Structure formats: C-alpha cells, structure tokens
Amino acid sequence: MTTDQLRPLTELQALESESIHIIREVAATFSSPIMLFSGGKDSVVMLHLAAKAFWPAPIPFGLLHVDTGHNFPEVLQFRDEAVEFYGAPLKIASVQDYIEDGRLRERPDGTRNPLQTLPLLDAITKGGHDAVFGGGRRDEERARAKERVFSMRDEFGQWDPRNQRPELWSLYNGRHLPGEHVRIFPLSNWTELDVWDYIAAEKISVPTIYYAHERHVTFRDGMWIAITEVTPARPGEVVELHSVRYRTVGDMSCTAAVLSAASTAHDVITEVGLSKITERGATRADDRLSEAAMEDRKREGYF
Amino acid sequence: MPQRSSVLSPNANLTGGRTLLRLATAGSVDDGKSTLVGRLLFDTNSVLADTLDHVEQVSKRRGLDRADLALLTDGLRAEREQGITIDVAYRYFATPARKFILADCPGHVQYTRNTVTGSSTADVIVLLVDARKGVIEQTRRHLAVASLLRVPHVVLVVNKIDLVDYSEDVFTAIATDFALLARSLGVLDTHCIPVSATEGDNVVTRSHRTPWYDGPTVLGYLENVDDTRLAVGSELRFPVQHVVRPQSAARAPWASRAPEVNGDYRGYAGKIESGRVRPGDEIVVLPRGSHTLVEAIDTPDGPLDLAVAGQSVIIRLNSDVDVSRGDVLAATDAPPAPIRDITATVCWLAERDLTNGARVLVQHGTSITKAIVKSIEGVLDLDFESGTVPCWRPTATLTLNDIGRVRLALASPLPIDSYREHRATGAFIIVDDADGWTLGAGLAGSTPLTARTAFTTQSDQHYPAQQGRGPS
Numbered sequence: 001m002t003t004d005q006l007r008p009l010t011e012l013q014a015l016e017s018e019s020i021h022i023i024r025e026v027a028a029t030f031s032s033p034i035m036l037f038s039g040g041k042d043s044v045v046m047l048h049l050a051a052k053a054f055w056p057a058p059i060p061f062g063l064l065h066v067d068t069g070h071n072f073p074e075v076l077q078f079r080d081e082a083v084e085f086y087g088a089p090l091k092i093a094s095v096q097d098y099i100e101d102g103r104l105r106e107r108p109d110g111t112r113n114p115l116q117t118l119p120l121l122d123a124i125t126k127g128g129h130d131a132v133f134g135g136g137r138r139d140e141e142r143a144r145a146k147e148r149v150f151s152m153r154d155e156f157g158q159w160d161p162r163n164q165r166p167e168l169w170s171l172y173n174g175r176h177l178p179g180e181h182v183r184i185f186p187l188s189n190w191t192e193l194d195v196w197d198y199i200a201a202e203k204i205s206v207p208t209i210y211y212a213h214e215r216h217v218t219f220r221d222g223m224w225i226a227i228t229e230v231t232p233a234r235p236g237e238v239v240e241l242h243s244v245r246y247r248t249v250g251d252m253s254c255t256a257a258v259l260s261a262a263s264t265a266h267d268v269i270t271e272v273g274l275s276k277i278t279e280r281g282a283t284r285a286d287d288r289l290s291e292a293a294m295e296d297r298k299r300e301g302y303f
Numbered sequence: 304m305p306q307r308s309s310v311l312s313p314n315a316n317l318t319g320g321r322t323l324l325r326l327a328t329a330g331s332v333d334d335g336k337s338t339l340v341g342r343l344l345f346d347t348n349s350v351l352a353d354t355l356d357h358v359e360q361v362s363k364r365r366g367l368d369r370a371d372l373a374l375l376t377d378g379l380r381a382e383r384e385q386g387i388t389i390d391v392a393y394r395y396f397a398t399p400a401r402k403f404i405l406a407d408c409p410g411h412v413q414y415t416r417n418t419v420t421g422s423s424t425a426d427v428i429v430l431l432v433d434a435r436k437g438v439i440e441q442t443r444r445h446l447a448v449a450s451l452l453r454v455p456h457v458v459l460v461v462n463k464i465d466l467v468d469y470s471e472d473v474f475t476a477i478a479t480d481f482a483l484l485a486r487s488l489g490v491l492d493t494h495c496i497p498v499s500a501t502e503g504d505n506v507v508t509r510s511h512r513t514p515w516y517d518g519p520t521v522l523g524y525l526e527n528v529d530d531t532r533l534a535v536g537s538e539l540r541f542p543v544q545h546v547v548r549p550q551s552a553a554r555a556p557w558a559s560r561a562p563e564v565n566g567d568y569r570g571y572a573g574k575i576e577s578g579r580v581r582p583g584d585e586i587v588v589l590p591r592g593s594h595t596l597v598e599a600i601d602t603p604d605g606p607l608d609l610a611v612a613g614q615s616v617i618i619r620l621n622s623d624v625d626v627s628r629g630d631v632l633a634a635t636d637a638p639p640a641p642i643r644d645i646t647a648t649v650c651w652l653a654e655r656d657l658t659n660g661a662r663v664l665v666q667h668g669t670s671i672t673k674a675i676v677k678s679i680e681g682v683l684d685l686d687f688e689s690g691t692v693p694c695w696r697p698t699a700t701l702t703l704n705d706i707g708r709v710r711l712a713l714a715s716p717l718p719i720d721s722y723r724e725h726r727a728t729g730a731f732i733i734v735d736d737a738d739g740w741t742l743g744a745g746l747a748g749s750t751p752l753t754a755r756t757a758f759t760t761q762s763d764q765h766y767p768a769q770q771g772r773g774p775s
Contacts (some may be wrong), residue, residue, distance in 0.1 A: 008322050008323075008324070008530050008613070009611070009614065010321065010322055010323075011321050011322060011323045011401075011611045013613075013614065014322075014323045015323070016615070017613055017614050017615040018574075018613075018615075019573055020574075020615040021544070021573075021574040021578055021615050023362040024545060024572055024573075024615070025544060025669070027545070028544055028628055040434045051555070051557050051558075051601045051603075052602075053572075053615070054547075055558065055561050055602075055603035056547070056549045056550075056558070056562075056564040056568060056603075057547060057549035058549075058554075058555060084555075084556070085555065085556050085557050085621070086553025086555055086557045087554070087556070087557065087558075088555075089741060095699045121644065130575070138393045138395070139395045142392075143394055145392040145394065146390045146391065146392045146393075161390070162390075164390065165419045165740060166416060166419075166652045166741055166744070167420065167741075168419070168420055168423040168424075168730070168732060168734075168741075168744050169423045169424060169726070169727060169730045170424075170576075170727070170732070171666055171667075171730065171732045173732060173734055173739065174665060174739075174742050175664075175734060175739030176739050177739065177740075183569070189391070189393070189404055191395050191397075191402075192395070194402075209348045229389075238427070258540075
C-alpha cells in the first residue's frame with residue numbers, strides 16, 4: 001500500500017458520500033419519506049444524489065413541490081422533465097388553490113413565499129410523511145448555520161432552535177413522537193460553490209434561467225427585478241434589456257436576477273467564486289423583511 | 304495499477320479538487336473566538352459584501368470605529384439579544400488547497416455538550432487562550448474533552464498577543480504549560496501560534512510584530528496539517544445501511560448513464576467508516592461471524608478497485624451469506640467481538656439525569672438495540688490542576704455535561720470497537736426510548752485520561768486493545 005492510495009477523498013467525493021449516506025439512512029429508518037423538489041439547483045442536486053444513493057434500484061420515495069403559482073415557466077417545465085428523467089412520482093401542493101378557496105389570502109406586498117407554509121404542512125400531514133427532505137444549506141443564512149441535518153418539527157411544523165438534539169459523528173437520530181416529523185437536509189455542508197462544482201462535474205441539467213439570457217428588467221430596491229405579469233413595471237420605472245441570470249429560482253414576485261454573462265456551469269463557478277454578494281442577499285427580497293426573517297419563517301414550519 | 308485519479312472514483316471530475324478538513328473551535332467567554340473565526344472568514348474572502356455591510360452598520364450603531372468581526376458569526380435572534388452564543392454553528396471557508404467546515408462551539412453555556420458534539424467529527428481542534436491569562440481551568444477541560452474524543456490534532460491559539468506587547472517570554476511560558484498539559488492528557492499532535500485576531504497577526508498573514516515566531520499562521524497550519532485520515536489506515540469497518548435487491552423496476556432515463564445490472568443483483572449499501580477494501584479481500588460479517596470474500600465494489604459511476612473510509616459504495620460478496628441492515632462488514636484481522644456488556648465513557652447531553660437501572664436505546668453504526676444501565680461507576684472530575692490528570696469521583700447519577708463511566712447491558716450483541724482505535728465504530732449514542740431524544744454520547748472501552756499519570760513517557764501512549772475486542 002503506497003501513501004498515494006491513502007490520500008483522503010476530495011471535497012466533492014466527501015460531500016457526495018456524506019449526502020448519500022444521509023439519504024440512505026432516511027429511507028431505511030422512516031416509514032414514509034418525501035423529498036421537496038422545486039426544480040431549483042439545490043433540489044435537483046439532491047434528487048441526483050437520491051438517484052445515485054439507490055442505484056440500481058429506483059428512488060424509493062416521492063417528490064413534493066409547493067407551487068406558489070408564481071413560478072418561472074422555464075422552471076416548471078424543467079421540473080417536469082427532471083421528474084421524468086430521474087423517475088420519481090411528483091405531488092404538487094398549490095398555493096393558488098388555497099387562495100382561490102379562501103384558506104389563504106394574498107399578502108398586500110404580493111409575495112407568496114410566506115404562504116407556502118400551510119400547503120406544505122397540510123401535504124405532510126395528509127401524506128402521513130414522517131421525513132421530509134429539503135435542499136437547505138447551512139451557508140445560506142445564519143439561522144440555518146445552527147440547524148441539524150436531522151431537524152425535528154413538532155405537530156405544528158415548528159422548529160425550536162433552542163431545543164435541538166445534539167448530532168454526533170455520523171449517527172443520525174430520527175426517532176420522534178407520533179404527529180412530529182423530521183426535516184432532513186442532506187446538503188447541509190455544501191456551499192453554493194460546491195453545488196455548482198458538482199453540477200459541472202456530474203453534468204447535471206438545471207433550469208435555463210440559471211444561465212445568462214436576455215430579459216426585460218428594472219432596478220428596484222437595489223435588485224434587478226424581471227418584468228412579468230406578476231411583477232409589472234411600476235409607474236416611473238425604467239425598463240431595460242440586460243443579460244441576466246438567476247442565482248435562486250423561487251417565487252417570481254420576490255426573486256431577483258443578477259447581471260451576468262455566464263452561459264455554462266464553468267462560467268457560473270468563475271462568477272460565484274468571485275462574487276461579492278451572498279446568494280440570498282442578492283436575490284431574495286423576502287429575506288430582507290426583517291433582520292430575523294428566515295428564522296421567523298423557519299420557526300413556523302417553512303424550510 | 305490504475306492512475307490515482309481513477310482509483311477512488313471512475314468519475315475523474317470528482318477527484319481532482321481540494322480536500323476537506325473539519326475543525327472545531329473551543330475557548331472560554333472572552334478569548335476572542337468569534338473574532339478569530341470572523342477574521343478567518345474575512346481574510347479568506349468568505350465574507351461577501353452584503354454580510355459585511357450588515358456588520359458595519361451594526362458596529363456603527365454600537366459606537367465602534369471599525370467593523371467588529373465577531374458579528375460575522377452572529378446567529379439566532381436570542382443570541383444577538385443576549386450577546387451570547389447558544390449552540391454549535393457551522394461555518395464554511397475555503398482556500399485553493401482545502402475546504403474547511405468549522406464547528407463553532409460556544410465557550411460557556413453547556414460547554415461539554417457543545418465541545419463533544421463539535422469534536423466528534425473534527426480533524427483539528429482550534430483551542431484559544433487569552434495571552435494575559437494563559438492556560439486556565441477551561442483550557443484544561445477543553446483539552447481533556449479533545450483527548451477523550453481522540454481529535455487527531457490540536458492547535459493552541461495564544462490570542463491577544465498585542466495586549467502583552469507581542470512578548471516572546473509570555474508566549475513561550477504559555478506554550479510550555481500547554482505542552483506539559485497535552486502530554487499528560489495524551490494529546491499527541493499540538494502546535495501553538497501567537498495571534499492577535501483583532502489586528503490580524505498570524506491568522507492569515509504572517510505578523511512582522513512576532514519576528515521570534517517562525518511557525519505557520521493559523522490558516523497556514525490548517526492548510527498543511529496532515530489529513531490522511533487515521534481512519535483510512537485502520538482496519539475495514541462497513542456498517543450495512545440496506546440490502547440492494549432491485550425488483551427489476553422500469554429504469555429511469557437517468558440510469559442509462561450507470562452500469563447495467565442483472566435481475567438477481569444483490570449488494571450491500573453503506574459508507575466505509577474506517578479502513579479500505581478491494582475486490583478479493585476476505586471479510587467477516589458481524590455479529591454472525593461468517594467469513595466471505597468481496598466480489599466487487601459497485602457505484603453508479605462504475606466499479607472500483609479500491610474504496611476507502613468516507614466513501615459510500617455497494618459491496619457485493621461472493622457467497623450467499625445472510626447479511627442485513629445493522630450488520631458490519633469488517634476486516635478479518637482483529638474484528639470486534641459482538642458483546643452484550645459494554646463499559647464506556649459517556650458524555651451526558653440531556654437535562655434529565657441518568658440513573659442506575661435506566662432503560663435506554665443504544666444506536667451504534669446502523670443498528671439500534673435496547674439497553675439497561677447496569678452501573679454508573681464514576682464521574683470525571685475535570686477540575687484538575689496542571690501536572691495532574693482528571694480523576695473519577697463516585698456518583699449515583701449523571702447530569703447534563705457530566706462525563707461518566709457507565710456499564711450497559713444490551714438486549715442484542717453489537718460489534719462495538721474500542722473508541723481509542725476506531726472513532727466511528729467505537730462510538731454510540733444513547734437515545735430515550737420514550738421520546739427519541741439524544742441523551743448521551745458513548746465512547747466504548749477504557750478512558751485514556753485517567754489510565755495514565757502525569758508526565759508519562761511516549762512509550763505509554765499505545766494501549767493494548769481490551770474492551771470490545773476479539774475473543775479472549
């Protein structure tokens with residue numbers, strides 16, 4: 001045995017193996033897991049890892065998308081293609097349905113992200129799901145930095161950051177009481193750059209709007225907002241045509257673009273590596289609502 | 304012999320990059336730990352513009368004349384309001400050589416619980432002392448925990464060196480104290496660095512104000528510390544996560560990228576916790592004890608001719624032995640004997656106490672079994688003086704943050720290693736059967752700290768395997 005062969009795994013090998021181990025543990029120890037899938041880059045990386053975790057068998061659980069009704073059409077099209085490609089059944093919980101029948105009301109600011117919590121919790125309860133995979137990463141936001149890989153939720157879907165189980169070695173403890181469920185974050189230790197490195201290395205397809213394209217945008221509150229039917233230009237705003245891309249692809253009403261010429265995963269890696277603005281800070285209006293915006297939504301059962 | 308890049312994974316794109324190092328920080332309240340972590344993030348360009356804007360605004364609001372880097376690690380609202388850190392937080396930074404995962408462990412509240420958690424996965428502990436105070440009680444406690452958890456490397460950051468006028472004498476005195484302490488606790492690999500986290504001396508850039516110090520900066524140390532995992536050089540341990548037997552379901556288009564398998568495929572999925580494995584290796588299936596050979600190591604990227612600790616793979620065996628989830632595939636050289644009575648060092652992590660006769664669950668590898676506490680033989684007294692080692696005090700119960708000696712009887716035998724030799728498979732957690740809470744962290748086998756006296760020689764640092772090892 002030469003020392004050459006004792007060299008440690010690379011970063012991507014180690015992260016991939018850790019995530020696969022987590023996903024397999026969940027499938028082996030929970031009775032009804034489900035994986036959140038929006039078509040966003042983190043969720044497609046998570047789905048890709050699930051496919052690899054169970055190969056040569058199919059993925060043994062379904063997918064769930066909480067559709068705000070304000071999704072980019074390119075992302076919805078990609079979502080359906082990816083579901084077909086990886087071979088897992090998709091369920092959709094629709095915020096629009098909840099608004100139409102009065103269970104939810106549109107917010108004055110038009111943002112629908114905070115409205116996802118109720119349809120999500122209903123889908124978890126109705127489906128009898130005891131484990132719910134999410135693509136959250138700890139580098140995204142400071143409230144997430146303290147969250148466990150296996151994160152307990154009470155009957156109301158709430159997260160109690162002051163009362164988390166210690167998580168040691170790679171011994172994940174998913175035992176819970178009836179009515180509780182566990183959120184699982186297999187990408188906890190990945191950064192935005194790791195995700196892009198992996199997309200490039202594994203040649204994973206992502207929605208086209210992650211890459212540079214021309215779009216009519218306006219500069220609003222320090223961010224480039226696309227002009228769409230959900231987000232029309234306001235009186236007095238200047239609409240410009242720019243080469244832009246999205247770093248996250250959430251609800252159209254609160255996701256902004258960044259000016260970019262990056263047309264491949266490798267271009268994006270160069271851009272992300274040099275970027276001076278964090279992913280959520282650049283493009284998510286909903287995290288700006290208050291200093292503790294993400295923490296508040298997580299406590300209520302949001303991801 | 305294949306090229307190195309194809310040895311561990313046929314996917315060459317995953318093998319070329321940098322490696323991953325896991326750190327944990329420890330220090331007491333005012334040692335400047337948050338500032339050091341903030342400085343590491345800031346000076347490696349891991350802090351981006353909007354986060355820095357926020358920190359600058361808050362610093363200004365608090366009447367500071369420059370950005371307080373400690374604010375970069377601000378966490379939950381309750382912590383900001385109370386100005387304390389409650390829980391372990393994970394931070395990420397990278398250089399061209401390495402990616403770092405840093406478990407930032409608060410120094411005061413529940414220090415044992417947090418330090419044990421952070422240390423469990425750490426390759427390196429970054430321990431801080433204030434140059435004006437030197438090695439104090441808290442330093443001894445943290446180092447004792449690092450020693451118990453067998454963290455391979457410890458680096459002592461002698462912080463606030465600017466406040467002692469960059470004095471070499473002060474640094475040398477602290478480094479000498481620390482070396483004695485480390486030796487008495489059996490910590491083998493240590494290094495001391497004079498630092499001012501506030502001024503940036505020797506964190507990322509070398510300071511001209513400590514010309515008498517010719518060692519690496521903190522980041523330089525972290526980039527170069529030997530990360531050939533001890534685990535890789537150790538014997539194979541492969542806890543089986545699940546049995547792979549595809550029911551010839553319709554294959555998704557994705558799978559056309561992966562190798563074809565036939566209808567009677569049967570393999571065992573898991574992550575290698577220690578050692579390495581090749582096709583043709585003889586292994587033993589624990590706890591049953593049947594011997595067989597490895598037929599192949601499969602991944603969706605293709606078969607491997609070598610897999611090592613940390614890799615998730617599927618192992619196929621060349622005979623029809625009975626294997627299920629919870630079993631461990633192990634090297635035939637000194638496999639752990641499945642045992643029903645274990646003695647372990649237990650770090651108690653819960654508000655509720657542990658008492659004799661308690662019924663709990665023990666989770667080890669991929670198996671879980673019922674257990675009864677047979678006896679609590681003592682609690683470690685971490686208030687020890689320099690030049691001595693911690694000793695056991697008799698006790699009837701373990702309470703939050705206690706480290707105790709516990710005997711457990713298991714409902715079914717588990718192949719538990721001695722923690723000293725196998726960090727992954729010598730470890731277990733104690734779980735509450737009623738509500739599922741994680742109550743304690745168990746390190747099987749004897750406790751290294753108290754088995755030695757102060758100033759032991761190098762030759763005492765290897766122990767014969769006793770607990771949980773092969774048939775005697």
